[in-house]
Amino acid sequence: MPAQQPSCVVLGGGGFIGTNLCRRLLASGHRVRAFGRHCHFPNDLRGVEWYQGDFADPDSVAAAIETFDIVFHLVHGAMPQAANLAMAADVQHNVIPSIALLELCSKLGVRRVIFSSSGGTIYGRPQQIPTPEFAPTEPICAYGISKLAVEKYLVLFEYLQSLDYRVLRIANPFGPYQIAWKGQGFVAAAVARALSGQPIEIWGDGSVVRDFVFIDDVIDAFEAAARDTSDQRIFNIGTGEGKRLDDVLAAITRILDVELNIKRLPGRSLDTPVSVVAIDRARELLKWSPKTPFETGLAQTIEWTRQNRPEIDKLFR
Amino acid sequence: MPAQQPSCVVLGGGGFIGTNLCRRLLASGHRVRAFGRHCHFPNDLRGVEWYQGDFADPDSVAAAIETFDIVFHLVHGAMPQAANLAMAADVQHNVIPSIALLELCSKLGVRRVIFSSSGGTIYGRPQQIPTPEFAPTEPICAYGISKLAVEKYLVLFEYLQSLDYRVLRIANPFGPYQIAWKGQGFVAAAVARALSGQPIEIWGDGSVVRDFVFIDDVIDAFEAAARDTSDQRIFNIGTGEGKRLDDVLAAITRILDVELNIKRLPGRSLDTPVSVVAIDRARELLKWSPKTPFETGLAQTIEWTRQNRPEIDKLFR
Numbered sequence: 001m002p003a004q005q006p007s008c009v010v011l012g013g014g015g016f017i018g019t020n021l022c023r024r025l026l027a028s029g030h031r032v033r034a035f036g037r038h039c040h041f042p043n044d045l046r047g048v049e050w051y052q053g054d055f056a057d058p059d060s061v062a063a064a065i066e067t068f069d070i071v072f073h074l075v076h077g078a079m080p081q082a083a084n085l086a087m088a089a090d091v092q093h094n095v096i097p098s099i100a101l102l103e104l105c106s107k108l109g110v111r112r113v114i115f116s117s118s119g120g121t122i123y124g125r126p127q128q129i130p131t132p133e134f135a136p137t138e139p140i141c142a143y144g145i146s147k148l149a150v151e152k153y154l155v156l157f158e159y160l161q162s163l164d165y166r167v168l169r170i171a172n173p174f175g176p177y178q179i180a181w182k183g184q185g186f187v188a189a190a191v192a193r194a195l196s197g198q199p200i201e202i203w204g205d206g207s208v209v210r211d212f213v214f215i216d217d218v219i220d221a222f223e224a225a226a227r228d229t230s231d232q233r234i235f236n237i238g239t240g241e242g243k244r245l246d247d248v249l250a251a252i253t254r255i256l257d258v259e260l261n262i263k264r265l266p267g268r269s270l271d272t273p274v275s276v277v278a279i280d281r282a283r284e285l286l287k288w289s290p291k292t293p294f295e296t297g298l299a300q301t302i303e304w305t306r307q308n309r310p311e312i313d314k315l316f317r
Numbered sequence: 318m319p320a321q322q323p324s325c326v327v328l329g330g331g332g333f334i335g336t337n338l339c340r341r342l343l344a345s346g347h348r349v350r351a352f353g354r355h356c357h358f359p360n361d362l363r364g365v366e367w368y369q370g371d372f373a374d375p376d377s378v379a380a381a382i383e384t385f386d387i388v389f390h391l392v393h394g395a396m397p398q399a400a401n402l403a404m405a406a407d408v409q410h411n412v413i414p415s416i417a418l419l420e421l422c423s424k425l426g427v428r429r430v431i432f433s434s435s436g437g438t439i440y441g442r443p444q445q446i447p448t449p450e451f452a453p454t455e456p457i458c459a460y461g462i463s464k465l466a467v468e469k470y471l472v473l474f475e476y477l478q479s480l481d482y483r484v485l486r487i488a489n490p491f492g493p494y495q496i497a498w499k500g501q502g503f504v505a506a507a508v509a510r511a512l513s514g515q516p517i518e519i520w521g522d523g524s525v526v527r528d529f530v531f532i533d534d535v536i537d538a539f540e541a542a543a544r545d546t547s548d549q550r551i552f553n554i555g556t557g558e559g560k561r562l563d564d565v566l567a568a569i570t571r572i573l574d575v576e577l578n579i580k581r582l583p584g585r586s587l588d589t590p591v592s593v594v595a596i597d598r599a600r601e602l603l604k605w606s607p608k609t610p611f612e613t614g615l616a617q618t619i620e621w622t623r624q625n626r627p628e629i630d631k632l633f634r
Contacts, residue, residue: 084477087470088416091408095466099405136451138469140476145469149412152455152462153404159457160401 006111006226007031009065011055011101012074013048014039016178016185017116017170017218021072022048024219035064036075040315041177041308056093058100065104069111070226073101073150076143080121083142090142091149098150106161114225115154118147119169119236119277120210129242130211130278133169133234140272151234158233166225168218171238171277175215175297176304179315186245187212187298191305192312194252194260204267206246209274211238214297217290224286232285236277239290251298323428323543324348326382328372328418329391330365331356333495333502334433334487334535338389339365341536352381353392357632358494358625373410375417382421386428387543390418390467393460397438400459407459408466415467423478431542432471435464436486436553436594437527446559447528447595450486450551457589468551475550483542485535488555488594492532492614493621496632503562504529504615508622509629511569511577521584523563526591528555531614534607541603549602553594556607568615 008025012018013034019041025032026047033049042050053060055075065071077093105113121144123131139145157163174187193200221237253260282288305312325342329335330351336358342349343364350366359367370377372392382388394410422430438461440448456462474480491504510517538554570577599605622629 087420087473088413091413091416091466095412096405096408099408103404134453138472140473142470142473145466145473148469149408149462149466152465153459155455156404156457156459156462 005030006069007033007067008070008072008226009033009035009068010072010074011035011061011064012076013045013050015074017173017215018072018074019044019177020175020215020219021074021222024223028223033064033068035061040179041311044177056097058097058104061097061101062104062108065108065110067108071101071105071110071113072222073098073113073115076147080141080143083146087142090146094146095149095153099153102153102157102163106157106163111164112226113154113163113165114222115150115165115167117151117167117169117234118144119171119238120275121272122148122169123275125272126275129274130238130240130276131236132278133236133281154233165233166228167234168221168225168237169234169277170218171211171213171236171275173213173215173218175301178215178301179312186210187248187301188305190249190252191298191302194256194258195302195305195309197261199261199263200249201263201265202245202249203265203271205264206244206249207273208245208267208271209242209276210245211241211276212243212248212294213238213290214292214294216297217292220291221282221286221288224282224288228286230285232281235282235286236279237282237288238277238279239294240276240279242274242276243294251295252302255295255299255302322347323386324350324384325387325389325543326350326352326385327389327391328352328378328381329393330362330367332391334490334532335389335391336361336494337492337532337536338391338539341540345540350381350385352378357496358628361494372418373414375414375421378414378418379421379425382425382427384425388418388422388427388430389539390415390430390432393464397458397460400463404459407463411463412466416470419470419474419480423474423480428481429543430471430480430482431539432467432482432484434468434484434486434551435461436488436555437592438589439465439486440592442589443592446591447555447557447593448553449595450553450598471550482550483545484551485538485542485554486551486594487535488528488530488553488592490532490535491529492618495532495618496629503527504565504618505622507566507569508615508619511573511575512619512622512626514578516578516580517566518580518582519562519566520582520588522581523561523566524590525562525584525588526559526593527562528558528593529560529565529611530555530607531609531611531617533614534609537608538599538603538605541599541605545603547602549598552599552603553596554599555594555596556611557593557596559591559593560611565615568612569619572612572616572619
């Protein structure tokens with residue numbers, strides 16, 4: 001008989017990263033519970049215990065965590081743009097319940113908390129590209145500040161309460177289950193619009209560079225972080241290589257073999273021109289590396305979007 | 318006729334640093350308004366407009382700031398120890414109203430916000446002593462994390478709204494108007510207890526090192542920060558030199574010429590063993606330097622405490 005796998009609860013389990021993570025954990029033999037407000041693809045979470053609740057309600061969170069071993073904290077109420085428009089609400093909905101979560105985890109004896117932070121916003125406009133974990137953290141958006149604050153409370157809870165944790169600073173993840181309308185990612189939006197023939201909006205001249213990492217590779221990193229025994233706590237997860245938004249559109253054009261309808265808008269001051277994370281630490285200590293070539297991941301994303309058009313369209317209604 | 322001085326509103330104007338700052342600004346010819354919940358020494362704030370209100374109430378804050386030019390943000394609801402025991406409340410009472418404050422300042426066209434941050438807690442356990450401003454910020458207490466968060470929002474408001482600001486990371490200030498019972502400082506507590514013959518509690522073996530800076534020098538730094546035209550935003554304010562708690566007690570013994578009643582308690586995990594800030598940046602750009610020898614400041618503190626015993630005792634009742 002194999003040794004029992006630790007049980008896992010995924011907060012934000014109904015979202016993009018959460019759905020992928022739950023499916024993988026289940027396939028790897030863990031008992032998995034997903035907690036969140038919405039579950040958009042319930043059929044794809046068969047075998048996962050779905051626990052509906054609001055992250056801001058500590059009683060629901062406590063009931064969901066119960067005696068589970070590992071807590072994956074993937075909740076973020078607001079998307080980057082929205083957080084800037086309501087910064088106090090962003091703190092209220094993300095930082096404060098995260099503190100409550102850590103108090104709870106330390107009381108309940110959770111073995112490890114794994115927090116999904118933001119490699120794309122936490123460094124701000126970095127001086128060093130690709131950007132290592134020890135670079136200064138100077139976010140230029142509220143989303144990045146609240147992610148940073150939660151990271152700092154994790155440090156504190158380990159210091160005061162010996163709560164074990166790992167942080168993944170994820171660059172720009174893309175892949176199946178990413179829904180464009182949540183403003184969640186350029187690839188999802190571009191693919192959805194390319195498939196429906198709608199204009200693809202692009203801010204600036206397309207020279208903005210991002211580090212797009214395929215979701216399966218991100219999920220590999222979560223599994224590695226759950227097992228990690230190193231002295232490090234924070235790991236960048238990306239590809240270490242930048243891609244221009246224009247290059248993404250060109251790749252979509254190649255795969256679909258259609259002319260895209262591109263609508264260029266003025267650049268947003270919110271945007272860091274170049275964001276690419278250095279992944280040497282994860283390579284060395286997590287024995288992790290991104291395995292999916294960009295076009296392979298993109299083709300899978302396109303295929304998934306095509307097959308799930310009816311489901312996705314329903315979400316917009 | 319001299320050029321008109323900018324008008325100043327001091328949030329937290331009834332506290333230790335606030336009272337000293339209001340008195341100085343008034344003496345320097347500014348129109349001064351103090352905002353806060355309590356004013357312990359109203360007679361010493363004659364000539365200052367006192368505006369009673371709660372920092373968490375944005376309407377009161379807006380009414381207090383009105384058309385004033387410079388906003389000094391000295392409010393912090395909880396002391397370091399208390400913040401650790403109620404971290405979510407600390408965020409609620411300090412970070413969230415600070416965001417509201419910055420939104421307000423940018424709407425009202427405030428010319429500069431000057432924020433009093435914490436040189437003693439924001440660096441955590443620094444690798445470099447004395448610690449420069451560019452050192453990693455890894456607080457090991459909740460008080461330091463919320464100070465850091467407010468600093469990050471200041472960066473963001475300058476980026477998004479062109480709100481001008483300066484941050485003073487103040488080491489361990491001491492001097493007149495510091496009240497021991499608020500847990501505000503070792504010097505105030507030791508002086509008050511020495512004068513009343515009560516036992517002086519000291520955590521650990523007395524080898525803990527802090528950078529004690531006299532309040533008059535801190536106030537010089539606030540005036541310099543209000544005038545600063547450099548490209549820097551964050552300045553450490555201390556002496557650049559460390560003093561052991563035992564040395565402080567020895568100095569009190571020398572000045573008072575009495576035997577102190579010292580009660581040694583086990584060390585607190587909260588305490589960084591050594592905290593000393595590097596002040597080269599403030600020296601160079603603010604043309605500021607600490608001028609008061611420790612024993613001179615201590616003698617003034619003792620003298621003030623002696624003269625204000627009846628007032629101070631009233632506060633404890």
